[in-house]
Amino acid sequence: MARTLIAGNWKMNGLKESLGEIRTVASELGNGREGVEVLLCVPATLLALAAEAAEGSALKVGGETCHTAASGAHTGDISAEMLADAGASHVIVGHSERRMDHAETNETVAAQAEAALRAGLTPIICIGESLEQRKAGETLGFVASQIEGSIPAGADAEQIVIAYEPIWAIGTGEVASVEQIDEVHRAIRARLGERFGPEKADLIPLLYGGSMKPDNAGEILAVDDVNGGLIGGASLKAADFLAIYAQAK
Numbered sequence: 001m002a003r004t005l006i007a008g009n010w011k012m013n014g015l016k017e018s019l020g021e022i023r024t025v026a027s028e029l030g031n032g033r034e035g036v037e038v039l040l041c042v043p044a045t046l047l048a049l050a051a052e053a054a055e056g057s058a059l060k061v062g063g064e065t066c067h068t069a070a071s072g073a074h075t076g077d078i079s080a081e082m083l084a085d086a087g088a089s090h091v092i093v094g095h096s097e098r099r100m101d102h103a104e105t106n107e108t109v110a111a112q113a114e115a116a117l118r119a120g121l122t123p124i125i126c127i128g129e130s131l132e133q134r135k136a137g138e139t140l141g142f143v144a145s146q147i148e149g150s151i152p153a154g155a156d157a158e159q160i161v162i163a164y165e166p167i168w169a170i171g172t173g174e175v176a177s178v179e180q181i182d183e184v185h186r187a188i189r190a191r192l193g194e195r196f197g198p199e200k201a202d203l204i205p206l207l208y209g210g211s212m213k214p215d216n217a218g219e220i221l222a223v224d225d226v227n228g229g230l231i232g233g234a235s236l237k238a239a240d241f242l243a244i245y246a247q248a249k
């Protein structure tokens with residue numbers, strides 16, 4: 001059985017004044033709960049401060065993307081090593097917003113995940129179909145191809161996290177149904193089983209992301225092959241994020 005991970009993705013939100021939310025999460029969380037990891041992925045400008053605010057609690061902090069190189073002439077970019085240096089334990093790679101805004105391909109995402117592993121970070125590899133693909137019945141095939149292409153060749157099952165985020169459910173308030181989530185998560189687990197063997201595949205946390213809120217988190221987190229959530233909007237408010245965490249199984 002995979003461990004549970006409740007992860008927030010602040011995206012391009014948050015100023016220094018938002019650190020109060022992180023302090024609240026950290027103090028309410030304390031030592032946390034056995035078997036449930038809690039993480040906030042924040043903009044790079046806040047990462048070191050967020051790590052400081054989380055110190056002494058079970059709260060972990062992470063980055064939202066990373067470059068594939070460790071250092072060098074890449075103006076504006078940030079390496080996985082730099083994220084680790086600032087206190088990150090995880091980094092999100094291949095979010096659909098990055099795939100769209102920065103033309104990141106499966107190959108880029110696999111190289112970023114490899115960079116994360118090189119730096120000692122856990123990559124949260126994001127996959128998920130568009131509305132057009134869902135309507136065309138292409139969801140399972142597309143998600144399978146993303147898994148195939150976005151997990152680096154040398155990765156061990158214990159080192160990675162997968163987040164299924166249907167693009168049409170991100171920031172839209174339109175959450176996928178429990179049946180849709182169940183179907184895709186089962187298919188992802190089966191694919192991972194082919195790649196890593198069923199026992200190892202069972203250890204990979206599969207997160208759902210897309211309009212997860214305190215009032216729908218309970219039923220989503222109760223789905224068999226869901227091992228947590230990747231939460232956007234509702235992770236910006238400590239009270240909402242903690243209310244989701246409280247429903248983690």
Ligand SMILES: O=C(CO)COP(=O)(O)O
Pocket residue numbers: 009095165169170171172173209210211212230231232233234
């Ligand atoms: O993209 C997401 C998390 O990575 C989900 O965002 P929302 O929870 O705001 O829909």
